[in-house]
Amino acid sequence: MTLHEITSHGRPALAADLNTELQNLDLAGRLALAAKLGRAVFTTSLGIEDQVITAAIGTHRLPIEVSTLETGRLFKETVDLIAETEARFDMSIRRFFPEQDDIDAYAEKYGLNGFYDSVEARHACCHVRKLKPLAKALAGADIWITGLRRGQSGNRATTPFAEYDAERNLIKINPLADWDIETIHAHVAAEAIPVNPLHGRGYPSIGCEPCTRAIKPGEPERAGRWWWENDEKRECGLHVPDNHGAEDSSQQNVAQPVSQAISPASAVR
Numbered sequence: 001m002t003l004h005e006i007t008s009h010g011r012p013a014l015a016a017d018l019n020t021e022l023q024n025l026d027l028a029g030r031l032a033l034a035a036k037l038g039r040a041v042f043t044t045s046l047g048i049e050d051q052v053i054t055a056a057i058g059t060h061r062l063p064i065e066v067s068t069l070e071t072g073r074l075f076k077e078t079v080d081l082i083a084e085t086e087a088r089f090d091m092s093i094r095r096f097f098p099e100q101d102d103i104d105a106y107a108e109k110y111g112l113n114g115f116y117d118s119v120e121a122r123h124a125c126c127h128v129r130k131l132k133p134l135a136k137a138l139a140g141a142d143i144w145i146t147g148l149r150r151g152q153s154g155n156r157a158t159t160p161f162a163e164y165d166a167e168r169n170l171i172k173i174n175p176l177a178d179w180d181i182e183t184i185h186a187h188v189a190a191e192a193i194p195v196n197p198l199h200g201r202g203y204p205s206i207g208c209e210p211c212t213r214a215i216k217p218g219e220p221e222r223a224g225r226w227w228w229e230n231d232e233k234r235e236c237g238l239h240v241p242d243n244h245g246a247e248d249s250s251q252q253n254v255a256q257p258v259s260q261a262i263s264p265a266s267a268v269r
C-alpha cells in the first residue's frame with residue numbers, strides 16, 4: 001500500500017506508527033524512510049539544523065525535494081548560503097517567492113514594515129511572504145520534512161518525530177526532534193557543513209532580517225525572533241502548534257514496521 005492509497009483517515013495512525021519507528025533510526029535512516037513514503041519535500045530556512053538535513057540529503061543522494069521560502073526580507077548571508085549549499089552538495093534548492101500583488105496590498109494596508117505595529121500585521125506579513133509560498137512548496141507533497149528540534153523553545157519541547165498535519169493532509173517528519181544543539185554543532189564541525197555566518201554573531205535562530213536580532217548570553221535560542229512581541233509562543237505560523245503531548249501518548253507498538261508496509265514503488269515518486 002502506498003501513502004497515496006492511505007486515506008486521510010488512516011494518515012494519523014500511520015504518523016503515530018512512524019513516530020515509534022523513526023526514533024530507532026539515525027538521521028540518514030529517518031530521511032530514507034521518509035523518502036520511501038511518497039513525495040517528500042524538505043523546507044529549509046538555511047538555519048544550522050536545516051543545513052544538517054540538507055547535507056544528509058545531498059550526501060546520501062536521497063530523493064527528497066529541497067525548497068526554501070525566499071521572503072524578500074532575508075539576510076544577505078542567508079541568500080548567499082543558498083547558492084553555496086547548492087554548489088557544495090551538487091543539488092538544486094527550489095526557491096518560492098511571495099506574489100508582488102500581495103506585497104503591494106500589504107504595504108498599502110499596513111506599510112512595508114507594518115509588522116512592528118501589531119501581531120495582526122505581523123501575521124499578515126508572514127502569511128504573504130511565508131505561508132502562501134509554503135503552500136506552493138508543499139502542493140502535492142505526501143511528506144513534509146522540517147528541522148524542528150525540541151530544544152529550540154518551550155513551544156517545541158514536545159515535537160514528535162512524525163505527526164499528521166490535518167490542515168495540509170500530509171505527514172510532517174522532524175528527523176532532528178531529539179538532537180540537542182551541542183550535537184548539531186559537533187556534527188556540523190565533523191562534516192564541515194557550510195552554515196550561516198550569522199550563527200557566530202549571536203543569531204542561533206535566523207529568519208527575516210527586520211524580524212531577527214542577536215540574542216544575549218543566557219537567552220533562549222529563539223528570543224531574537226519577533227523580539228518586540230511579548231507572547232512567549234510566537235511563531236510565524238509555518239509550524240502550527242499541535243497537541244504534541246497527545247500524539248506522544250498515542251504511540252503504539254506496530255506488528256509490522258512502517259518501512260515494510262509501504263510499497264517500494266512509492267520510493268520513486
Ligand code: SF4
Nearest residue numbers: 115125126129208211
Ligand atoms: S518574519 Fe517579518 S518580514 Fe518575514 S514574513 Fe514574517 S513579519 Fe514579514
